[in-house]
Every structure is written in C-alpha cells, then in structure tokens.
Amino acid sequence: MNEHARLRQQLTAIDRFAGLSDAEITAIVDNGTPVNVPANWSLIWEKTPADKAYIILEGDVVVRRRGEEIARLGPGDTVGETAIVANKLRNASVxxxxxxxxxxxxxxxxxQLLAEVPTFRTALEKTADERLGSTGPA
Incomplete structure (x- = not known):
C-alpha cells in the first residue's frame, strides 16, 4: 500500500472523519504533508500566530498553557486548528x-479545506467551539 492510500485509511479510521467521502478524504490528504516528529518536540508555541495545524495519526502530545499541562491528545486529535478557525494567537503550546x-x-x-470541504469545516468548527468554550487546547 502506498503512503497516500495508508494516510487515507488512517483518516477514515478517525471518528471525526469517518463520514467523509473518498473525495473529501483525498482532499485532506492532498493538502497535508505527512511528517514524523521526535519526542519532546514543540509543534506549536503559545502566543504565536496561527500558521500551521496538525492531525495526529500516531503518538501523543501534551498541551500546556502558561507552562501548566491542560490536556493530553493522541491519534485522531487535531491541534493548531482552533487559532486558525478563530483567527487568534495561539492560546497554548503543544x-x-x-x-x-x-x-x-x-x-x-x-x-482552502475549510472553503472546499464543508464537512471538514464542520468538524474543525465543532472542535474549535468545544475548545474555546472550555478554554481548552490551542
């Protein structure tokens, strides 16, 4: 199985994306870049502009606000999208x-995905509303 097919398979296994069509999953994979990140690596920094987001496929992250751990996230979770959707600075580090x-x-x-894939927009807006409503992860 090639990497593109494997990524599509991983995304469809995530509850948030399970109902998306093949075309929608393909659009998400086509707009993203698969990246391997080592342990103890900062992906996102608090109080910085919203310039990137991630869907976690494997592994775990810790979310910190003002140095205090506020959440742990893993496969299927998204990080970084809340600040992009809300057009705000990051409210936590990951x-x-x-x-x-x-x-x-x-x-x-x-x-681009928000504009072209309405179900992607709905999924991210729901996550952003939940996190901003609970002052959760960035």
Whole structure:
C-alpha cells in the first residue's frame, strides 16, 4: 500500500472523519504533508500566530498553557486548528510526548479545506467551539 492510500485509511479510521467521502478524504490528504516528529518536540508555541495545524495519526502530545499541562491528545486529535478557525494567537503550546506521525497543514491549506470541504469545516468548527468554550487546547 502506498503512503497516500495508508494516510487515507488512517483518516477514515478517525471518528471525526469517518463520514467523509473518498473525495473529501483525498482532499485532506492532498493538502497535508505527512511528517514524523521526535519526542519532546514543540509543534506549536503559545502566543504565536496561527500558521500551521496538525492531525495526529500516531503518538501523543501534551498541551500546556502558561507552562501548566491542560490536556493530553493522541491519534485522531487535531491541534493548531482552533487559532486558525478563530483567527487568534495561539492560546497554548503543544509538545510531543512520544514520536509522532502527523499530517501537517499550513494555515493556507486549512483555509482552502475549510472553503472546499464543508464537512471538514464542520468538524474543525465543532472542535474549535468545544475548545474555546472550555478554554481548552490551542
């Protein structure tokens, strides 16, 4: 199985994306870049512009606000999208706890997906509303 097919398979296994069509999953994979991230790597920094987002495919991250751990996230979770959707600075930092396999998106790619894949927009807006409502992860 080639990497593109494997990424599509991983995304469809995630509840948030399970109902998306093949075309929608393909658009997400096509707009993202698969990246391997080592443990203890900072993916996102608090109080910085929203320039990227990730879908975690494998591994775990810790989310910290003002140095205090507020959440742990893993496969199927998205990070970084809340600040892009809300057009705000990051409200937390995200650091890998284990080695990660993620799908990386520039803010432009997220904006393109939001415009072209309504179900992607709905999924991210729901996540952003939940996190901002609970002052959760960035």
């Amino acid at each position: 650091v890998s706890v284990t080695p990660l396999k993620v799908l990386h998106f520039t803010s432009e790619a997220v904006q």
